[in-house]
Amino acid sequence: MEFKHTSILLQESVDFLITDKNGIYVDCTMGGAGHTSGFAAQLEAGGLILGIDQDDDAIKVASERLLGKFPCQTKVAKSNFKDFARVLDELGIDKIDGIFFDLGVSSYQLDCPERGFSYMHNGPLDMRMNQEAQLDAAYVVNNYKEEELAEIIHKYGEERWSKRIAQFIVAARKEKPLTTTFELVDVIKKAIPKGARVDGPHPAKRTFQAIRIEVNNELGILAATMEAAVERLKSGGRIGVITFHSLEDRIIKQTFAKLVKGCTCPPQLPVCVCGKKPILKKAGNMVPSAAEVEENPRSRSARLRYAIKI
Structure with a gap:
Protein backbone atom coordinates (compact mmCIF):
# COMPACT_ATOMS: atom_id res chain seq x y z
CA MET A 1 0.00 0.00 0.00
CA VAL A 105 -2.41 9.07 13.61
CA SER A 106 -1.51 9.47 9.93
CA SER A 107 -3.89 8.86 7.02
CA TYR A 108 -1.66 5.99 5.93
CA GLN A 109 -1.94 4.32 9.34
CA LEU A 110 -5.72 4.78 9.33
CA ASP A 111 -6.13 3.49 5.78
CA CYS A 112 -3.83 0.48 6.18
CA PRO A 113 -6.07 -2.34 7.54
CA GLU A 114 -3.08 -4.39 8.76
CA ARG A 115 -2.18 -1.67 11.25
CA GLY A 116 -5.53 -2.00 13.04
CA PHE A 117 -6.11 1.71 13.71
CA SER A 118 -9.40 2.13 11.89
CA TYR A 119 -12.95 1.11 12.75
CA MET A 120 -13.71 1.44 9.00
CA HIS A 121 -11.37 -1.37 7.87
CA ASN A 122 -11.15 -4.90 9.18
CA GLY A 123 -7.73 -5.84 10.47
CA PRO A 124 -5.88 -7.15 13.52
CA LEU A 125 -6.31 -5.30 16.81
CA ASP A 126 -2.88 -3.65 16.76
CA MET A 127 -2.76 0.20 16.78
CA ARG A 128 0.99 0.37 17.54
CA MET A 129 2.74 3.38 16.01
CA ASN A 130 6.02 1.62 16.76
CA GLN A 131 5.61 -1.90 15.41
CA GLU A 132 8.31 -3.16 17.79
CA ALA A 133 6.41 -2.04 20.91
CA GLN A 134 5.13 -4.75 23.25
CA LEU A 135 1.70 -3.36 24.11
CA ASP A 136 -0.95 -3.59 21.40
CA ALA A 137 -4.72 -3.05 21.21
CA ALA A 138 -5.48 -6.79 21.45
CA TYR A 139 -3.76 -6.96 24.84
CA VAL A 140 -5.65 -3.91 26.14
CA VAL A 141 -9.01 -5.21 24.94
CA ASN A 142 -8.53 -8.80 26.12
CA ASN A 143 -6.55 -8.36 29.35
CA TYR A 144 -7.39 -5.05 31.02
CA LYS A 145 -9.91 -5.26 33.86
CA GLU A 146 -13.41 -3.96 33.20
CA GLU A 147 -12.80 -0.93 35.47
CA GLU A 148 -9.56 -0.10 33.64
CA LEU A 149 -11.22 -0.33 30.24
CA ALA A 150 -14.11 1.88 31.39
CA GLU A 151 -11.70 4.49 32.75
CA ILE A 152 -9.57 4.57 29.59
CA ILE A 153 -12.59 4.81 27.27
CA HIS A 154 -14.07 7.59 29.41
CA LYS A 155 -10.82 9.51 29.98
CA TYR A 156 -9.21 9.24 26.54
CA GLY A 157 -12.33 8.86 24.41
CA GLU A 158 -14.69 11.12 26.37
CA GLU A 159 -17.28 8.41 25.72
CA ARG A 160 -20.47 8.66 27.80
CA TRP A 161 -21.19 4.92 27.38
CA SER A 162 -17.71 3.87 28.58
CA LYS A 163 -18.89 1.63 31.44
CA ARG A 164 -21.39 -0.17 29.25
CA ILE A 165 -18.84 -0.65 26.45
CA ALA A 166 -16.29 -2.06 28.91
CA GLN A 167 -18.94 -4.39 30.31
CA PHE A 168 -19.83 -5.68 26.83
CA ILE A 169 -16.14 -6.14 25.87
CA VAL A 170 -15.49 -8.24 28.97
CA ALA A 171 -18.61 -10.35 28.33
CA ALA A 172 -17.64 -10.90 24.67
CA ARG A 173 -14.04 -11.88 25.40
CA LYS A 174 -15.23 -14.57 27.85
CA GLU A 175 -16.70 -16.36 24.81
CA LYS A 176 -13.50 -15.92 22.79
CA PRO A 177 -10.70 -13.31 22.57
CA LEU A 178 -11.43 -10.30 20.35
CA THR A 179 -8.79 -10.30 17.61
CA THR A 180 -10.04 -7.98 14.83
CA THR A 181 -11.20 -4.38 14.57
CA PHE A 182 -14.62 -5.38 13.22
CA GLU A 183 -15.18 -7.76 16.14
CA LEU A 184 -14.55 -4.85 18.50
CA VAL A 185 -16.79 -2.54 16.43
CA ASP A 186 -19.65 -5.08 16.66
CA VAL A 187 -19.32 -5.24 20.46
CA ILE A 188 -19.30 -1.43 20.74
CA LYS A 189 -22.39 -1.14 18.53
CA LYS A 190 -24.23 -3.64 20.73
CA ALA A 191 -23.20 -1.73 23.86
CA ILE A 192 -24.40 1.70 22.73
CA PRO A 193 -28.22 1.99 22.73
CA LYS A 194 -29.70 2.31 19.25
CA GLY A 195 -31.13 5.76 19.93
CA ALA A 196 -27.68 7.09 20.84
CA ARG A 197 -26.19 5.75 17.60
CA VAL A 198 -28.41 7.73 15.23
CA ASP A 199 -26.63 11.07 15.47
CA GLY A 200 -23.00 12.06 15.82
CA PRO A 201 -19.79 10.27 14.80
CA HIS A 202 -19.31 6.55 14.19
CA PRO A 203 -20.20 4.73 17.44
CA ALA A 204 -16.71 3.20 17.66
CA LYS A 205 -14.76 6.42 17.04
CA ARG A 206 -14.25 7.45 20.66
CA THR A 207 -13.40 3.97 21.92
CA PHE A 208 -10.85 3.39 19.14
CA GLN A 209 -9.27 6.78 19.90
CA ALA A 210 -9.06 5.87 23.59
CA ILE A 211 -7.43 2.49 23.01
CA ARG A 212 -4.96 3.98 20.52
CA ILE A 213 -3.94 6.66 23.02
CA GLU A 214 -3.45 4.01 25.71
CA VAL A 215 -1.39 1.72 23.46
CA ASN A 216 0.95 4.55 22.41
CA ASN A 217 0.92 6.57 25.66
CA GLU A 218 0.16 9.59 23.51
Whole structure:
Protein backbone atom coordinates (compact mmCIF):
# COMPACT_ATOMS: atom_id res chain seq x y z
CA MET A 1 0.00 0.00 0.00
CA GLU A 2 1.27 3.45 -0.97
CA PHE A 3 2.07 5.82 1.91
CA LYS A 4 -0.46 8.59 1.30
CA HIS A 5 -1.01 11.40 3.77
CA THR A 6 -2.24 14.93 3.08
CA SER A 7 -0.29 17.38 5.24
CA ILE A 8 -2.61 19.67 7.17
CA LEU A 9 -1.93 23.40 7.61
CA LEU A 10 1.22 22.84 5.55
CA GLN A 11 1.87 26.37 4.27
CA GLU A 12 0.95 27.93 7.61
CA SER A 13 3.38 25.60 9.41
CA VAL A 14 6.21 26.34 6.98
CA ASP A 15 5.62 30.11 7.06
CA PHE A 16 5.70 30.17 10.85
CA LEU A 17 8.54 27.76 11.58
CA ILE A 18 11.26 28.68 9.07
CA THR A 19 13.06 31.92 9.96
CA ASP A 20 16.68 31.11 9.00
CA LYS A 21 17.32 29.41 5.65
CA ASN A 22 20.60 28.06 7.04
CA GLY A 23 19.13 27.02 10.39
CA ILE A 24 18.55 23.65 12.06
CA TYR A 25 14.99 22.32 12.17
CA VAL A 26 13.46 19.15 13.60
CA ASP A 27 10.23 17.46 12.54
CA CYS A 28 9.52 15.07 15.41
CA THR A 29 6.59 13.35 13.66
CA MET A 30 7.90 12.95 10.12
CA GLY A 31 5.35 10.46 8.77
CA GLY A 32 5.49 10.47 4.97
CA ALA A 33 7.66 13.64 5.05
CA GLY A 34 4.91 16.03 3.93
CA HIS A 35 5.68 18.80 6.41
CA THR A 36 9.35 17.79 6.53
CA SER A 37 9.69 18.28 2.76
CA GLY A 38 7.91 21.63 3.04
CA PHE A 39 10.45 22.77 5.63
CA ALA A 40 13.40 21.37 3.64
CA ALA A 41 12.30 23.21 0.48
CA GLN A 42 12.81 26.53 2.29
CA LEU A 43 16.37 25.78 3.42
CA GLU A 44 19.69 26.50 1.73
CA ALA A 45 22.91 24.44 1.68
CA GLY A 46 23.87 25.50 5.22
CA GLY A 47 20.53 24.39 6.66
CA LEU A 48 19.61 21.05 8.19
CA ILE A 49 16.27 19.27 8.55
CA LEU A 50 16.04 16.26 10.84
CA GLY A 51 13.01 14.01 10.54
CA ILE A 52 12.11 11.64 13.38
CA ASP A 53 9.48 8.89 13.42
CA GLN A 54 8.92 5.60 15.25
CA ASP A 55 7.02 3.93 12.41
CA ASP A 56 9.15 1.65 10.18
CA ASP A 57 6.90 2.29 7.15
CA ALA A 58 7.25 6.05 7.61
CA ILE A 59 11.04 5.81 7.97
CA LYS A 60 11.34 3.87 4.70
CA VAL A 61 9.08 6.16 2.66
CA ALA A 62 10.36 9.43 4.14
CA SER A 63 13.99 8.43 3.58
CA GLU A 64 13.24 7.96 -0.13
CA ARG A 65 11.43 11.30 -0.33
CA LEU A 66 13.92 13.34 1.71
CA LEU A 67 17.50 12.14 1.58
CA GLY A 68 19.54 13.81 -1.15
CA LYS A 69 16.49 15.52 -2.66
CA PHE A 70 17.03 19.06 -1.32
CA PRO A 71 19.89 21.60 -1.28
CA CYS A 72 20.00 21.48 2.53
CA GLN A 73 21.28 18.63 4.68
CA THR A 74 18.61 16.03 5.47
CA LYS A 75 18.73 13.39 8.19
CA VAL A 76 16.25 10.70 9.26
CA ALA A 77 16.14 8.93 12.64
CA LYS A 78 13.90 6.24 14.12
CA SER A 79 12.66 7.20 17.58
CA ASN A 80 9.59 8.05 19.61
CA PHE A 81 9.29 11.84 19.56
CA LYS A 82 9.63 11.93 23.35
CA ASP A 83 13.28 10.89 22.85
CA PHE A 84 14.12 13.59 20.30
CA ALA A 85 16.75 15.13 22.65
CA ARG A 86 18.69 11.85 22.67
CA VAL A 87 18.66 11.86 18.86
CA LEU A 88 20.00 15.45 18.85
CA ASP A 89 22.73 14.50 21.32
CA GLU A 90 23.77 11.52 19.20
CA LEU A 91 24.08 13.81 16.17
CA GLY A 92 26.05 16.40 18.15
CA ILE A 93 23.32 19.04 17.80
CA ASP A 94 22.80 21.41 20.72
CA LYS A 95 20.39 24.27 20.01
CA ILE A 96 17.92 24.36 17.13
CA ASP A 97 15.97 27.06 15.26
CA GLY A 98 12.62 25.30 15.09
CA ILE A 99 10.80 22.14 16.16
CA PHE A 100 7.53 20.72 14.91
CA PHE A 101 5.01 18.07 16.01
CA ASP A 102 2.02 16.77 14.03
CA LEU A 103 0.21 14.70 16.65
CA GLY A 104 -2.19 11.82 16.20
CA VAL A 105 -2.41 9.07 13.61
CA SER A 106 -1.51 9.47 9.93
CA SER A 107 -3.89 8.86 7.02
CA TYR A 108 -1.66 5.99 5.93
CA GLN A 109 -1.94 4.32 9.34
CA LEU A 110 -5.72 4.78 9.33
CA ASP A 111 -6.13 3.49 5.78
CA CYS A 112 -3.83 0.48 6.18
CA PRO A 113 -6.07 -2.34 7.54
CA GLU A 114 -3.08 -4.39 8.76
CA ARG A 115 -2.18 -1.67 11.25
CA GLY A 116 -5.53 -2.00 13.04
CA PHE A 117 -6.11 1.71 13.71
CA SER A 118 -9.40 2.13 11.89
CA TYR A 119 -12.95 1.11 12.75
CA MET A 120 -13.71 1.44 9.00
CA HIS A 121 -11.37 -1.37 7.87
CA ASN A 122 -11.15 -4.90 9.18
CA GLY A 123 -7.73 -5.84 10.47
CA PRO A 124 -5.88 -7.15 13.52
CA LEU A 125 -6.31 -5.30 16.81
CA ASP A 126 -2.88 -3.65 16.76
CA MET A 127 -2.76 0.20 16.78
CA ARG A 128 0.99 0.37 17.54
CA MET A 129 2.74 3.38 16.01
CA ASN A 130 6.02 1.62 16.76
CA GLN A 131 5.61 -1.90 15.41
CA GLU A 132 8.31 -3.16 17.79
CA ALA A 133 6.41 -2.04 20.91
CA GLN A 134 5.13 -4.75 23.25
CA LEU A 135 1.70 -3.36 24.11
CA ASP A 136 -0.95 -3.59 21.40
CA ALA A 137 -4.72 -3.05 21.21
CA ALA A 138 -5.48 -6.79 21.45
CA TYR A 139 -3.76 -6.96 24.84
CA VAL A 140 -5.65 -3.91 26.14
CA VAL A 141 -9.01 -5.21 24.94
CA ASN A 142 -8.53 -8.80 26.12
CA ASN A 143 -6.55 -8.36 29.35
CA TYR A 144 -7.39 -5.05 31.02
CA LYS A 145 -9.91 -5.26 33.86
CA GLU A 146 -13.41 -3.96 33.20
CA GLU A 147 -12.80 -0.93 35.47
CA GLU A 148 -9.56 -0.10 33.64
CA LEU A 149 -11.22 -0.33 30.24
CA ALA A 150 -14.11 1.88 31.39
CA GLU A 151 -11.70 4.49 32.75
CA ILE A 152 -9.57 4.57 29.59
CA ILE A 153 -12.59 4.81 27.27
CA HIS A 154 -14.07 7.59 29.41
CA LYS A 155 -10.82 9.51 29.98
CA TYR A 156 -9.21 9.24 26.54
CA GLY A 157 -12.33 8.86 24.41
CA GLU A 158 -14.69 11.12 26.37
CA GLU A 159 -17.28 8.41 25.72
CA ARG A 160 -20.47 8.66 27.80
CA TRP A 161 -21.19 4.92 27.38
CA SER A 162 -17.71 3.87 28.58
CA LYS A 163 -18.89 1.63 31.44
CA ARG A 164 -21.39 -0.17 29.25
CA ILE A 165 -18.84 -0.65 26.45
CA ALA A 166 -16.29 -2.06 28.91
CA GLN A 167 -18.94 -4.39 30.31
CA PHE A 168 -19.83 -5.68 26.83
CA ILE A 169 -16.14 -6.14 25.87
CA VAL A 170 -15.49 -8.24 28.97
CA ALA A 171 -18.61 -10.35 28.33
CA ALA A 172 -17.64 -10.90 24.67
CA ARG A 173 -14.04 -11.88 25.40
CA LYS A 174 -15.23 -14.57 27.85
CA GLU A 175 -16.70 -16.36 24.81
CA LYS A 176 -13.50 -15.92 22.79
CA PRO A 177 -10.70 -13.31 22.57
CA LEU A 178 -11.43 -10.30 20.35
CA THR A 179 -8.79 -10.30 17.61
CA THR A 180 -10.04 -7.98 14.83
CA THR A 181 -11.20 -4.38 14.57
CA PHE A 182 -14.62 -5.38 13.22
CA GLU A 183 -15.18 -7.76 16.14
CA LEU A 184 -14.55 -4.85 18.50
CA VAL A 185 -16.79 -2.54 16.43
CA ASP A 186 -19.65 -5.08 16.66
CA VAL A 187 -19.32 -5.24 20.46
CA ILE A 188 -19.30 -1.43 20.74
CA LYS A 189 -22.39 -1.14 18.53
CA LYS A 190 -24.23 -3.64 20.73
CA ALA A 191 -23.20 -1.73 23.86
CA ILE A 192 -24.40 1.70 22.73
CA PRO A 193 -28.22 1.99 22.73
CA LYS A 194 -29.70 2.31 19.25
CA GLY A 195 -31.13 5.76 19.93
CA ALA A 196 -27.68 7.09 20.84
CA ARG A 197 -26.19 5.75 17.60
CA VAL A 198 -28.41 7.73 15.23
CA ASP A 199 -26.63 11.07 15.47
CA GLY A 200 -23.00 12.06 15.82
CA PRO A 201 -19.79 10.27 14.80
CA HIS A 202 -19.31 6.55 14.19
CA PRO A 203 -20.20 4.73 17.44
CA ALA A 204 -16.71 3.20 17.66
CA LYS A 205 -14.76 6.42 17.04
CA ARG A 206 -14.25 7.45 20.66
CA THR A 207 -13.40 3.97 21.92
CA PHE A 208 -10.85 3.39 19.14
CA GLN A 209 -9.27 6.78 19.90
CA ALA A 210 -9.06 5.87 23.59
CA ILE A 211 -7.43 2.49 23.01
CA ARG A 212 -4.96 3.98 20.52
CA ILE A 213 -3.94 6.66 23.02
CA GLU A 214 -3.45 4.01 25.71
CA VAL A 215 -1.39 1.72 23.46
CA ASN A 216 0.95 4.55 22.41
CA ASN A 217 0.92 6.57 25.66
CA GLU A 218 0.16 9.59 23.51
CA LEU A 219 -0.95 11.97 26.26
CA GLY A 220 1.39 10.82 29.01
CA ILE A 221 4.47 12.08 27.18
CA LEU A 222 3.18 15.39 25.83
CA ALA A 223 3.80 18.03 28.53
CA ALA A 224 7.34 16.91 29.38
CA THR A 225 8.21 16.60 25.68
CA MET A 226 7.01 20.14 24.95
CA GLU A 227 9.09 21.57 27.79
CA ALA A 228 12.14 19.61 26.60
CA ALA A 229 11.56 20.88 23.05
CA VAL A 230 11.46 24.51 24.16
CA GLU A 231 14.63 23.93 26.18
CA ARG A 232 16.52 22.99 22.98
CA LEU A 233 15.36 26.05 21.02
CA LYS A 234 17.70 28.96 20.41
CA SER A 235 16.53 32.40 21.52
CA GLY A 236 13.91 33.37 18.94
CA GLY A 237 13.45 29.71 17.97
CA ARG A 238 9.97 28.49 17.16
CA ILE A 239 7.76 25.56 18.11
CA GLY A 240 4.67 24.42 16.21
CA VAL A 241 2.27 21.64 17.24
CA ILE A 242 -0.75 20.37 15.30
CA THR A 243 -3.39 18.76 17.53
CA PHE A 244 -6.51 16.83 16.56
CA HIS A 245 -8.63 16.41 19.67
CA SER A 246 -9.44 18.38 22.79
CA LEU A 247 -7.40 16.23 25.18
CA GLU A 248 -4.03 16.72 23.49
CA ASP A 249 -4.88 20.30 22.53
CA ARG A 250 -5.59 21.17 26.17
CA ILE A 251 -2.20 19.80 27.26
CA ILE A 252 -0.35 21.82 24.61
CA LYS A 253 -2.33 24.99 25.37
CA GLN A 254 -1.73 24.70 29.12
CA THR A 255 1.97 23.88 28.72
CA PHE A 256 2.54 26.87 26.42
CA ALA A 257 0.55 29.13 28.79
CA LYS A 258 2.70 27.98 31.71
CA LEU A 259 5.92 28.74 29.79
CA VAL A 260 4.58 32.14 28.68
CA LYS A 261 3.68 33.06 32.26
CA GLY A 262 6.85 31.80 33.94
CA CYS A 263 5.94 32.61 37.55
CA THR A 264 4.25 29.77 39.44
CA CYS A 265 3.53 31.68 42.67
CA PRO A 266 -0.02 31.67 44.09
CA PRO A 267 -1.99 34.68 42.78
CA GLN A 268 -2.50 36.07 46.30
CA LEU A 269 1.24 36.73 46.78
CA PRO A 270 2.03 40.43 46.20
CA VAL A 271 5.43 39.72 44.63
CA CYS A 272 7.01 36.75 42.83
CA VAL A 273 9.19 34.58 45.05
CA CYS A 274 9.66 31.58 42.74
CA GLY A 275 11.96 33.50 40.41
CA LYS A 276 10.72 31.67 37.31
CA LYS A 277 10.81 33.85 34.19
CA PRO A 278 8.71 33.55 31.02
CA ILE A 279 10.34 31.27 28.43
CA LEU A 280 7.88 31.64 25.54
CA LYS A 281 6.13 34.57 23.88
CA LYS A 282 3.54 35.07 21.16
CA ALA A 283 1.74 31.80 21.82
CA GLY A 284 -1.21 31.51 19.45
CA ASN A 285 -3.15 29.13 17.25
CA MET A 286 -4.76 28.77 13.85
CA VAL A 287 -7.17 26.34 12.22
CA PRO A 288 -7.54 25.13 8.60
CA SER A 289 -9.39 27.33 6.14
CA ALA A 290 -12.85 26.37 4.93
CA ALA A 291 -11.27 25.47 1.56
CA GLU A 292 -8.79 23.08 3.20
CA VAL A 293 -11.53 21.40 5.25
CA GLU A 294 -13.63 20.94 2.11
CA GLU A 295 -10.66 19.45 0.25
CA ASN A 296 -9.53 17.29 3.19
CA PRO A 297 -12.34 16.57 5.70
CA ARG A 298 -9.85 14.95 8.11
CA SER A 299 -8.39 18.42 8.73
CA ARG A 300 -11.63 19.61 10.34
CA SER A 301 -10.54 19.05 13.94
CA ALA A 302 -6.92 20.18 13.46
CA ARG A 303 -5.38 23.16 15.22
CA LEU A 304 -1.85 24.53 14.92
CA ARG A 305 -0.53 25.88 18.23
CA TYR A 306 2.67 27.87 18.04
CA ALA A 307 5.03 29.96 20.16
CA ILE A 308 8.42 31.70 20.03
CA LYS A 309 11.19 31.29 22.58
CA ILE A 310 12.23 34.49 24.33
